Amino acid sequence: MEFNPFNNVVKLCLQGMGMEESGKPEEASKLFLQAWEEATDDLEKFIAAHYVARHQKNVSDKLQWLETALQFALKINNNTVMSALPSLYANIAKCYEDLGDAERAKMNDDLATSFNDNPSDNGPFYHGTKADLQVGDSLIAGGNSNYKAELKMNHIYFTALVNGAGLAAALAKSDGPERVYIVEPTGSFENDPNVTDKKFPGNPTRSYRSESPLKIVGEVTDWERIAPEELQKWREKLAGNHGEIIN
Template sequence: MFNDTPSGKGPFYHGTKAELQIGDLLTPGGSSNYQAGLKMNHIYFTALINGAGLAASLAKSDGPERVYIVEPTGTFENDPNVTDKKFPGNPTRSYRSESPLKIVGEVKDWKKTADEEVQKWREKLDSNKGEIIN
């Protein structure tokens, strides 16, 4: 059974290639980076800077990778796409919310994922036949 009680506290991060400003809100409803044609009902974030960096690397855009510090504006839950479905507990410290995330800063000194590792993740995601819990 999925445990939706968040297992951690911030700070929280969101990785993207979008250029955003402090005070901007990230909202659900965007296209999935992991499944073509899927509109997301949640906005995703993590408490791990490098996890957000990997998400930025995998984002569908040609822009530079960015990691933003975010604050949830409403309730959130553990991300069921990785929590208990793929990893017991929440070791990835991944979360999602139906409420917006507010941009409160940008991290400039995070460790970028090596190109070879990003390619391995892309291949893994391309071959993944699992369904996204939206």
């Protein structure tokens, strides 16, 4: 089970987030409820329930939706959602605290802090670009951001999802062909803080970054290409995003 940015439920959640950013919470809430109604598998239901919970005005209702999201997350039990469990338990703990249930608040808070923050993902890992590189070459930090041309990046970014790397390649600012390389981290790495819990809960895109080089060990040519109209929407969304990049 893999997170897919082209999934209809994910697209609805992205639209809902756009409404949130535009100061339209009611429209956002409707889109998240639509995502929940259209969700068919555990991952879709987990993601949709997470967003529906954010728009509940009553603490008991919010708790119910958070526990629904947790129920589906625990069913999946893989790297796609494991990184979301600390914040999910922490939010549930806060609800119990607000409801005056100290025992359950502490239990969930303890569960939140019991998780190791270090990524446990074993890959394989991918890097999407339009640069023409060879097996044995290294990708290093210090390049320009694809999203803010004047920003030099302190890390090199990669993902464990080949389709995610393909999307990054499509968005790269170059006229060259899209390339997705198989890479191996040569040092420690961390969850990409620009996406972790800022968009989707946890790190379902399995996006990481490292200050150490990535060694290219291969290349893949088979991934889900994004349609031109969808690619344009992504470019417009990125162009309109004026949020700070955590570098």
